Amino acid sequence: EVQLVESGGGLVQPGGSLRLSCTASGFTLSVHYMDWVRQAPGKGLEWVGRSRNKPNGYTTDYATSVKGRFTISRDDSQNSLYLQMNSLKTEDTAVYYCTRVLHGDWFDPWGQGTLVAVSS
Amino acid sequence: DTQMTQSPSSLSASVGDRVIITCRASHYISNQLNWYQQRPGRAPKLLMYAASNLQGGVPSRFSGSGSGTDFTLTISTLQPEDFATYYCQQSYSVPLTFGGGTKVEIK
Numbered sequence: 001e002v003q004l005v006e007s008g009g010g011l012v013q014p015g016g017s018l019r020l021s022c023t024a025s026g027f028t029l030s031v032h033y034m035d036w037v038r039q040a041p042g043k044g045l046e047w048v049g050r051s052r053n054k055p056n057g058y059t060t061d062y063a064t065s066v067k068g069r070f071t072i073s074r075d076d077s078q079n080s081l082y083l084q085m086n087s088l089k090t091e092d093t094a095v096y097y098c099t100r101v102l103h104g105d106w107f108d109p110w111g112q113g114t115l116v117a118v119s120s
Numbered sequence: 121d122t123q124m125t126q127s128p129s130s131l132s133a134s135v136g137d138r139v140i141i142t143c144r145a146s147h148y149i150s151n152q153l154n155w156y157q158q159r160p161g162r163a164p165k166l167l168m169y170a171a172s173n174l175q176g177g178v179p180s181r182f183s184g185s186g187s188g189t190d191f192t193l194t195i196s197t198l199q200p201e202d203f204a205t206y207y208c209q210q211s212y213s214v215p216l217t218f219g220g221g222t223k224v225e226i227k
Contacts, residue, residue: 037164044218044220044221045158045164045209045218045221047218050214050216061214063215064121064215104211105154105169105170105211106154106166106169106170106209106211107166107209108175109165109166110163110165111163112163113163
C-alpha cells in the first residue's frame with residue numbers, strides 16, 4: 001500500500017525552528033517529485049514547496065511566503081522527505097501535509113498531516 | 121502567480137441533487153487542473169486530474185471538464201458521503217495554487 005506518514009509537528013515559539021519528516025512506504029521516493037502543502041486552521045490549502053527527483057537534480061522550489069526560511073530535503077535511502085522550518089511566524093501555524101507528485105502535476109497520495117503551532 | 125477562483129464558496133444541496141462547482145484561473149493553464157475532496161479532519165483526496173480524468177476508485181458520478189481558464193466539477197447525483205469541501209489546483213506553473221474551496225453542505 002502506498003502511504004505517507006508525517007511527524008515532527010508541535011508547539012514552537014515565534015522565531016523558532018522545527019523539522020518535519022515524511023516517511024514513504026509502498027513506493028520508491030527517488031523516482032518522484034515530492035511536495036509539502038499546508039492548511040491553516042479553518043482555511044484552504046496552500047502549496048509550500050517542491051523537491052524534484054534524482055533525474056532532475058533534487059532541485060527545489062518554494063512559495064514566496066516561506067522562501068529563505070524553509071528548506072526541503074530528502075534521504076532517498078531512508079525513503080524520507082524533510083521540511084526544515086526556521087524563523088517561524090505565527091502565520092505558519094497549520095497542518096502540514098506531504099504528498100507525492102504524479103506526472104509532475106497532481107498530488108496522490110497525501111499523508112495524514114502534522115500540526116505545527118507557532119505561539120508564544 | 122496564477123490565481124484560482126472557485127464558486128460558489130459554499131452551497132447547500134440535498135441527496136440526489138446535481139451539483140456544479142466552477143474554477144477559474146487568472147492565466148491560461150491548458151488542462152493542468154486537478155480536483156480534490158476533503159472531508160472534515162481528513163487529508164485531501166485526489167478526485168480528478170488533468171481536468172477530466174477520474175482518479176481510480178472515484179465514483180463515476182464525479183466528472184470534470186474545461187480547458188484554458190474555465191473548469192467545472194460536476195457531481196451528477198449527490199450522495200451522503202459527498203458532503204465535503206472541494207478544491208481545484210493548477211499545476212501549469214510554479215507556484216502551484218489552489219482555489220479557495222467549495223463547501224458542500226446538507227440542505
